[in-house]
Amino acid sequence: MGLLSKKDAKLITDPLADNNPITIQVLGICSALAITADLKASLVMGVAVLFVMGVGNVVISLMRNIIPSKIRIIVQLIVVASLVIIVDQVLKAYAFELSKTLSVFIGLIITNCIIMGRFEAFALANGPYRSFLDGIGNALGYAVILVIVGIFRELLGAGTLMGYPVLGDPIEKTGVFSIGYENNGFMLMPPMALIIVGLIIWVQRSRNKDLIED
């Protein structure tokens, strides 16, 4: 990344792996459980959070010197909520189809603790440009995990990816289903998302021992 200084680039690359908001900070778990039953939903949620975090971090960062510390959490909440509502309204007016797909995620974005966490921990203490990079980085880190979980759950649970049948037809018994393979319906349930996230955490920490806390 020639455009960014080394320090700035770290803001984006760190949350992708060694400081991932889901697997290391264990934030934003609720939405990771709720919407990763298929890959498309995971992708859409990732993009939506990317937008809200990028813009929200900049807004909070610009206001950081005038926000009274006593009510800063409320102010952060208002910023997220209004951003999300405005985006929702604009989509409903100009991209109706997309807003139908997003419907259920809108509420989930407001309650996503990664967003509040980054406002509180980063945007309140840093300038707008760095805050923007931090927002994008953390949203990408969140999206990566969502997509990985989404791929596993959709592939093993429904035999499809993005809605396309990859493994064959379970009813007509084509593809791998012809040799006795069956879809695992349990993969579609929220607990499996937690187990997959757990497995990712396991793999990640066994590869990088520095991440293990005493």
Add this chain to the structure above:
Amino acid sequence: MAVNTDKNSYTILFAIAMVVIVGSLLAFTASSLKPQIKENERMEKQQNILYALGVNENEGTGDIVFVSTKEVADKFSTNVSEQLVLESKDGKIISKMTRQEFIDSKDEGKGKEPYLIDVKKQQARAKKGESRFLPLFVGQQDGKTVYIAPIRGKGLWDAIWGFVALDENMVVKGTFFDHAAETPGLGSNIKQRYFMDDFYGERLLTEAGVFKGIAVAKGNNDPKNERKEDHAVDALAGATITGDGISAMIRKDLKLYMPFFQNLNIKTN
């Protein structure tokens, strides 16, 4: 900036300013986008009704493809020949809008057309003991007359609704289901074509002519849905409550249309 942000007076002023700014911003966005949003919802309703009637662009895809928003107004007025409003008690027709009236009303009658009747409001009226208006749309499918009724009920998280096309014997000729906030990948699959297609050909009435409805059943043991007389379609994995919601809204809302279909058959016999 040398402002003492810890002072109470500053905090209160800041809060007030924030509320005013954010409030007016949101109000401005909402009111300026409202006409566009309303128009989108109106077109969506037409697309949904046409979808239940079998007018869509599904061909060659495994997915749900509505007629485009550009064509929807034309297709709606050519395919829906009559829009009726029924009285819930005896199924009598209390108002009727023919195709021509609908086309003519386009400019001044906006908001009065039967297809814009809000089923949610009508259900609330029925709860209060007032009479409920039932919208019904008449169209043609393969040369036969079909009747499309809107239904609405509860899913797991929020509202679910749909349109069901019926022939004169209350056999399903097409459906469209939608939801406000069912779980993606589970309950939201009621909006998938494979689920909607299962309803085609299912009967609402028993042989004896008693209303039974269609259950979304787990133990159906009929994944290809070849038995059309069993009053059941195969349920979706992990979406029991959403499926039950579908069964309930079919049973409750479509039952109200029974008197109309009875009257219809007396007339034709």
